[in-house]
Amino acid sequence: MVDLGNYNELEIAREVDFGVYLTSEDGDILLPKKYLPxxxxxxxFVRVFVYRDSEDRVIATNLTPYATVGQFAGLLCKDTSSFGAFLDWxxxxxxxxxxxxxxxxMVPGRKYCVYVYLDxxxxxxxxxAKINKYLQNDNIQVKEGEQVEVLVAAYTDLxxxxxxxxxYLGLLYRNEVFKDLEIGDKLPAYIKTIRPDNKIDVTLRKPDADTFSEMDETSAKVMQLLEEQNGTLNLSDxxxxxxxxxxxxxxxxMFKRAVGNLYKANRIEIYPDYIKLRR
Structure with missing residues (x-):
């Protein structure tokens, strides 16, 4: 049985002018010529994604969707109608x-986190977009400190x-993020805390990271930037x-700690709006 909304390994049965037909237990499926390897x-045998085209026919493609059935993704709304919205996947x-x-x-031009499923x-x-019922925090199989992949699903006050x-649903606190994140961004993270109520906090920094090692890396980066910018870096506390x-x-x-150590080591001078390499 063909796995609709997912990848399938199917055999090429016959060729036609506009592509090939692939054999499946549900009947032959067209793979258009432009998608034929x-x-x-x-x-x-070819690996293809199987879904329904605009005429509701089962069809194959070698394009890669942003999500398959059973997955979450942040997708851009392209258009709307009286019965729904159309998202680029x-x-x-x-x-x-x-x-x-x-x-x-939904509004065209905005991104939304959605769950993809077969109706x-x-x-x-x-x-x-009603994703909560597809998330489960009852039987958590990750541990504190474990590296995971997270998908940004929504902005919150926190x-x-x-x-x-x-x-699982988790929370990444704003004061631990130092770059812009958008709905749909995927990035590595770490489990920071699993609370008694099974709510999960995550962090982008490895919890058991060696602070001194990280500070040394930051100090080295500051010194490199100072050398590259003629001895002056327009950053301060x-x-x-x-x-x-x-x-x-x-x-x-971490930047303030590194600058403080460089100052104590007589490597830099500190000014209100910038730091300067001591020559």
């Missing part, structure tokens, strides 16, 4: 998010709601944390 011939046919699957009415009633692949390993992270790649706290 170079050199593929009858009898070969990397394929020719956009992903439909029906009106009753929207938390708030049993229509046998169509659709998305939903920071960002993130989806951990496509399974008054600088915005995001500016420090953008230039140095370190938190403001």
């Amino acid at each position: 170079e050199g593929a011939k009858v009898g070969d 990397g394929l020719e046919k956009d992903l439909l998010v029906p009106l009753n699957n929207q938390k708030d009415k 049993d009633a229509s046998d169509r692949i659709v998305g939903t 920071g960002y709601n993130v989806i951990i390993n496509n399974t 008054k600088s915005d944390p995001e500016d420090i992270y953008r230039v140095v790649g370190a938190s403001k706290k």
Whole structure:
């Protein structure tokens, strides 16, 4: 049985002018000519993604969707209609998010975190922004300190709601982030705390990181920047944390520690708005 909304290994059964037909237990499936791998011939097996085209026919492609059935993704809304919104998920046919699957009415040009699933009633692949019922924090299989992958799902007053390993809901605090994040961004993180109520806090910094080693790296980076910029770096303890992270790649706290150590070592001079290499 073909796995609709996912990848399938299917055999090329026959060629036609506009592509090839692939054999499946559900009948032959068209792989258009433009998606046929170079050199593929009858009898070969090809890995394809199977979904429904704009005419509701089951079809194959070698394009890579941003999410398959059972996955979350941050997708851009391209258009809306009276019955739903259409999101770009990397394929020719956009992903439909029906009106009753929207938390708030979707707006073209904005990104939304959605869960992709196969609707049993229509046998169509659709998305939903009502993602909480597809997340489970009851049986947590990750541990504090473990490295995970997170997907930015929403902005909150405290920071960002993130989806951990496509399974759990977590929180990344704003004061621990030193770069701009967007809905749909995927990045490595670490489990910081698992609370008694099974809420999970994550951090972008390894919890057991060697602070002194990290400070040495920051000090070396500051010295490198000073050498590259004729001995002057326009940053100080008054600088915005995001500016420090953008230039140095370190938190403001780590930057201040590194600058303090360099000053004590008589390597730099500190001024209100900048630091200077001591010659």
